[in-house]
Amino acid sequence: MAKEKAVVASSLKKQYSIGETVVEALKGVDLEVSAGDFIVVRGASGAGKTTLLNIIGGLDKPSSGEITVLGHDLTRYDELFLATFRCTNIGYIFQSYNLISTLTAKENLAFPMQLAGWDEEKIGQKTDELLKLVGLTDRADHFPSELSGGEQQRAAFARALANDPLIVLADEPTGNLDLDTGLKVIDILRGLKGKKTIIVVTHDERVERLADRTLVMSDGKIVSKE
Amino acid sequence: MSLPIKELKRRRLQSALTVLSLAVCVSVATSLVLFSESLGIQISGFSAGGLNNGFSVIFSRFLFIVVLLSCVAGVLIVYFLMSQATSERTRDIGIMKAVGCLTDAIFKHFAVELFILVLGGCFVGSLAGICLYFASTGIMNLLGFNLPTSSFDLQAVLLIFSLFAGFSFILGLRLTARAARVKPAEALAQASDATEARQSNLGSLFFHSKNLSARVAFRTLGRRWSMTVRSVTCLSVVMVLISVIVVGGIVAEETMLSYVQRAVGTNVVLVARAEVAERYVDLLERFLQSNMSGSFDYLNAEYAIPSSVLAEVQGVSGVAKVDPRLIMEGALKENQYIYPDPDNEGQYIVVGSNRQSNIVVVGVHPGSLVSDWLLDGEGINDDSPYSVLMGESLAATCFDDPFTQSFRAFGRDFGTVGVCLDTMNNGMVVYVPFGGLSSVVNCSSYNVVLVQIDSSSFSEAFQEIESVASSHDLVAVNLNQTLDKQVSFASQIWASILSLSLLSFLSAVTSLVGFLMLSVSGQQRDLGIMRALGAKPGTILKVVALQTFILVLLGAVFGVPIGVAVALTFLIPEPVVSQNAAAAIVLLVSGMVAALCLSSLYPGRKAARTPIVPAVSRA
Numbered sequence: 001m002a003k004e005k006a007v008v009a010s011s012l013k014k015q016y017s018i019g020e021t022v023v024e025a026l027k028g029v030d031l032e033v034s035a036g037d038f039i040v041v042r043g044a045s046g047a048g049k050t051t052l053l054n055i056i057g058g059l060d061k062p063s064s065g066e067i068t069v070l071g072h073d074l075t076r077y078d079e080l081f082l083a084t085f086r087c088t089n090i091g092y093i094f095q096s097y098n099l100i101s102t103l104t105a106k107e108n109l110a111f112p113m114q115l116a117g118w119d120e121e122k123i124g125q126k127t128d129e130l131l132k133l134v135g136l137t138d139r140a141d142h143f144p145s146e147l148s149g150g151e152q153q154r155a156a157f158a159r160a161l162a163n164d165p166l167i168v169l170a171d172e173p174t175g176n177l178d179l180d181t182g183l184k185v186i187d188i189l190r191g192l193k194g195k196k197t198i199i200v201v202t203h204d205e206r207v208e209r210l211a212d213r214t215l216v217m218s219d220g221k222i223v224s225k226e
Numbered sequence: 227m228s229l230p231i232k233e234l235k236r237r238r239l240q241s242a243l244t245v246l247s248l249a250v251c252v253s254v255a256t257s258l259v260l261f262s263e264s265l266g267i268q269i270s271g272f273s274a275g276g277l278n279n280g281f282s283v284i285f286s287r288f289l290f291i292v293v294l295l296s297c298v299a300g301v302l303i304v305y306f307l308m309s310q311a312t313s314e315r316t317r318d319i320g321i322m323k324a325v326g327c328l329t330d331a332i333f334k335h336f337a338v339e340l341f342i343l344v345l346g347g348c349f350v351g352s353l354a355g356i357c358l359y360f361a362s363t364g365i366m367n368l369l370g371f372n373l374p375t376s377s378f379d380l381q382a383v384l385l386i387f388s389l390f391a392g393f394s395f396i397l398g399l400r401l402t403a404r405a406a407r408v409k410p411a412e413a414l415a416q417a418s419d420a421t422e423a424r425q426s427n428l429g430s431l432f433f434h435s436k437n438l439s440a441r442v443a444f445r446t447l448g449r450r451w452s453m454t455v456r457s458v459t460c461l462s463v464v465m466v467l468i469s470v471i472v473v474g475g476i477v478a479e480e481t482m483l484s485y486v487q488r489a490v491g492t493n494v495v496l497v498a499r500a501e502v503a504e505r506y507v508d509l510l511e512r513f514l515q516s517n518m519s520g521s522f523d524y525l526n527a528e529y530a531i532p533s534s535v536l537a538e539v540q541g542v543s544g545v546a547k548v549d550p551r552l553i554m555e556g557a558l559k560e561n562q563y564i565y566p567d568p569d570n571e572g573q574y575i576v577v578g579s580n581r582q583s584n585i586v587v588v589g590v591h592p593g594s595l596v597s598d599w600l601l602d603g604e605g606i607n608d609d610s611p612y613s614v615l616m617g618e619s620l621a622a623t624c625f626d627d628p629f630t631q632s633f634r635a636f637g638r639d640f641g642t643v644g645v646c647l648d649t650m651n652n653g654m655v656v657y658v659p660f661g662g663l664s665s666v667v668n669c670s671s672y673n674v675v676l677v678q679i680d681s682s683s684f685s686e687a688f689q690e691i692e693s694v695a696s697s698h699d700l701v702a703v704n705l706n707q708t709l710d711k712q713v714s715f716a717s718q719i720w721a722s723i724l725s726l727s728l729l730s731f732l733s734a735v736t737s738l739v740g741f742l743m744l745s746v747s748g749q750q751r752d753l754g755i756m757r758a759l760g761a762k763p764g765t766i767l768k769v770v771a772l773q774t775f776i777l778v779l780l781g782a783v784f785g786v787p788i789g790v791a792v793a794l795t796f797l798i799p800e801p802v803v804s805q806n807a808a809a810a811i812v813l814l815v816s817g818m819v820a821a822l823c824l825s826s827l828y829p830g831r832k833a834a835r836t837p838i839v840p841a842v843s844r845a
Contacts, residue, residue, distance in 0.1 A: 083757065085760075114441075
């Protein structure tokens with residue numbers, strides 16, 4: 001039986017204006033990702049990988065083309081819908097961690113669950129579970145500025161899994177990590193494989209080996225599907 | 227020079243906000259000082275100016291405090307804007323140092339930026355202030371005033387320019403010097419919002435609130451503690467300003483009108499010969515700067531009021547008081563007071579300089595006065611016939627110390643026991659016990675009678691007094707009309723001053739919104755992350771609005787009581803606070819606090835609408 005499509009993109013284009021210069025970040029991307037797939041996207045810097053991830057995650061809208069995620073055409077919805085969509089369906093791990101600077105690690109993890117309206121007891125249980133998963137139980141009450149880069153990355157990883165999202169998007173999740181922390185993250189990704197749809201932008205061969213497919217991007221296009 | 231200019235252009239929002247805040251504060255202070263000077267109020271000296279009476283002291287004090295607070299609020303806001311901008315750029319300083327830039331070069335770079343911002347803001351502000359002044363005087367002249375419109379006090383403009391530029395530059399340089407001294411490693415290690423390192427219990431205290439927006443708002447205020455303290459300080463100063471404008475304005479107006487009413491008396495009818503009555507009304511209306519001409523022989527026997535008139539008027543039903551007076555004009559010469567210097571044996575201290583002035587002298591019976599002046603010192607009594615009550619303008623312009631000095635008039639020396647706020651002859655007046663004046667000028671009759679009538683039977687009693695007067699070839703003049711003119715004149719001036727003072731409130735709000743916008747812009751990344759995680763725009767708006775609301779409330783808690791205390795204790799002696807005034811004050815202060823809270827919606831809305839990707843990507 002054919003698997004359900006989690007992400008369908010067709011003729012996706014994205015243009016930015018920087019002053020008078022127009023930058024074409026995506027120049028017509030076609031993509032289909034089935035539910036439960038583990039996809040790796042790689043390519044040179046400026047190839048459009050992060051832009052593609054942002055559009056799939058509902059953080060940004062394409063200039064033209066269509067993007068359907070979990071059956072929703074994201075170009076048709078307003079910010080209110082997209083906020084709820086991101087909160088309940090997408091777990092995003094940013095390249096630069098993006099923890100909220102005024103909240104502790106534990107509060108950062110709890111934040112998406114609070115947005116989703118979970119009750120306090122359930123939030124407490126889930127945050128403890130996630131902190132344990134990423135090995136940050138003893139750093140729970142520290143603020144992001146008090147955590148190392150690896151710890152921040154693991155906290156960001158745990159936060160992305162907080163609402164049990166159907167899709168996990170990760171932008172260079174091991175890029176800034178030491179060997180040990182990188183392996184821990186890869187272990188977590190391995191554990192998620194098959195349970196969630198995962199799209200990872202990475203150049204890490206260890207992560208690539210986990211993938212069902214690797215897409216190579218260049219100059220705003222997918223040039224190869226391996 | 228080109229690098230700092232490029233940098234200022236790159237940080238358009240911050241540069242524009244700093245210049246705008248400074249310009250608005252400078253323009254309001256400039257226009258307030260110029261306008262009040264054209265009204266004849268010398269703010270800097272606390273002295274009576276063109277209005278030429280004791281009431282200008284209240285105007286002067288009020289405007290002085292408003293201008294002073296506007297300056298403090300303006301300089302504080304600009305200082306905090308700059309410190310916020312500097313702390314945001316600590317990382318840039320670290321990078322500049324890491325690539326080999328010397329501390330001196332960094333200091334110069336930031337000092338040039340500061341110089342451009344301060345000079346630009348003050349220059350634009352001064353120009354705008356002059357334009358505002360001409361616009362205000364134009365409007366006042368359309369309303370019937372006759373204010374000069376062809377020139378302005380350039381010295382005052384330069385003084386305000388120098389004050390603002392000087393303070394802003396000195397405070398800004400202090401910040402720049404501190405920032406330039408930071409070690410490169412420390413600077414590079416700091417987050418973009420370097421002021422957030424300090425913890426506070428504020429966040430944890432409220433973090434258990436059930437409302438997510440409230441939790442985040444309190445947590446953010448607690449973590450961004452120095453920013454919170456800065457904001458509350460700014461808001462407190464703005465709240466003091468608001469309270470002084472509202473409370474001071476309303477209470478000072480009411481109190482001043484009450485002083486006028488107390489001096490002239492309410493429901494008072496003047497009975498005299500037609501010529502004397504006209505002269506008396508003219509003397510009262512000198513408060514409105516009406517002109518008088520020629521000398522007048524008050525002691526002319528024809529002007530004497532027959533004693534039977536007093537008895538007849540006293541018998542009219544509804545008459546509360548009959549206050550017969552002998553009024554005349556004369557010359558006064560200040561007597562020097564010379565006494566041994568207690569610190570230097572054989573030396574003497576001289577008080578006064580033998581000044582002379584033309585004055586109005588009124589002989590009265592202290593027990594039957596219709597006037598109830600605001601007094602400094604004591605009232606007069608029949609037992610001391612040569613001890614006088616002096617008008618405040620006379621005391622201020624002709625004496626160094628009216629209570630220790632004496633004066634000479636009609637060939638006799640008089641001493642002063644009290645100084646009163648009076649409108650008669652614009653305050654250039656002395657009230658002498660009738661016995662004393664009578665013996666000095668050798669005249670035992672009165673030339674005017676003031677009759678105070680109960681308000682309930684005013685019209686009937688007035689008619690009866692008119693008929694009594696006409697039967698003796700006298701006239702009866704209703705002084706309520708003169709009183710109304712004086713009250714309306716004072717109200718007009720207050721209205722214009724209050725409207726100008728409101729401008730300083732607006733300037734404070736404009737600067738504050740700029741300050742809040744910069745504060746929100748410092749949180750843009752966190753707010754962007756929240757949105758990326760699924761926070762709805764409404765949640766972001768609530769977080770920002772709630773933060774501002776808490777800050778405004780804290781500012782009000784500290785600022786309003788101080789402002790009210792300053793207004794009631796320092797600004798206005800014997801303040802009059804009617805129920806209506808109290809209600810108006812509560813309403814206006816609440817309205818202004820609400821307006822400040824509402825102003826937070828703009829930065830909140832802006833934050834909620836900023837695209838997520840650029841917000842999250844902010845370094």
